[in-house]
Amino acid sequence: MDRQDLISAARDLLIVVDNPKSLCPQEIEKIRIRFIKELEAEKERQLSRASKVCVNCGFYMLSANGCDTKYIAMDGSYYLRILVEEKGLTKEGRCHDCGAFLGKIHHMGCDMERCPICKKGQFITCDCIIGKEVSTVNVNEER
Ligand SMILES: [Zn+2]
Ligand SMILES: [Zn+2]
Numbered sequence: 001m002d003r004q005d006l007i008s009a010a011r012d013l014l015i016v017v018d019n020p021k022s023l024c025p026q027e028i029e030k031i032r033i034r035f036i037k038e039l040e041a042e043k044e045r046q047l048s049r050a051s052k053v054c055v056n057c058g059f060y061m062l063s064a065n066g067c068d069t070k071y072i073a074m075d076g077s078y079y080l081r082i083l084v085e086e087k088g089l090t091k092e093g094r095c096h097d098c099g100a101f102l103g104k105i106h107h108m109g110c111d112m113e114r115c116p117i118c119k120k121g122q123f124i125t126c127d128c129i130i131g132k133e134v135s136t137v138n139v140n141e142e143r
């Protein structure tokens with residue numbers, strides 16, 4: 001159930017309100033129930049996302065600007081993580097999966113983060129990383 005379903009249910013309901021004779025009471029009741037169900041589903045979806053804590057930085061995903069570790073460490077090398085890009089942003093400018101803002105670091109486990117090694121695959125599923133020991137680190141660059 002996504003936003004589009006909710007909008008279409010709301011539209012159906014408005015047609016009923018504008019033109020009450022267009023539908024029989026049973027049909028109106030059906031639309032009403034569908035609308036309430038979809039509203040509840042949407043609310044739950046938003047709540048579950050807002051209350052998700054990142055295992056990496058420990059922040060609530062929607063209260064932080066982004067994650068706080070810039071590098072992925074693997075096999076003794078460091079790779080700069082790929083930041084939130086224009087693709088898949090919400091209208092608030094956040095990554096639709098993890099909530100990090102454009103230009104910030106994705107939270108751990110986000111399905112939009114690209115692999116920092118090949119820069120092509122999806123980080124969480126990329127062949128470069130699967131089966132390897134991976135950790136996130138901050139490297140002091142000011143030295
Ligand atoms: Zn994080
Ligand atoms: Zn993300």
Ligand SMILES: [Zn+2]
Nearest residue numbers: 115118126128
């Ligand atoms: Zn890769």
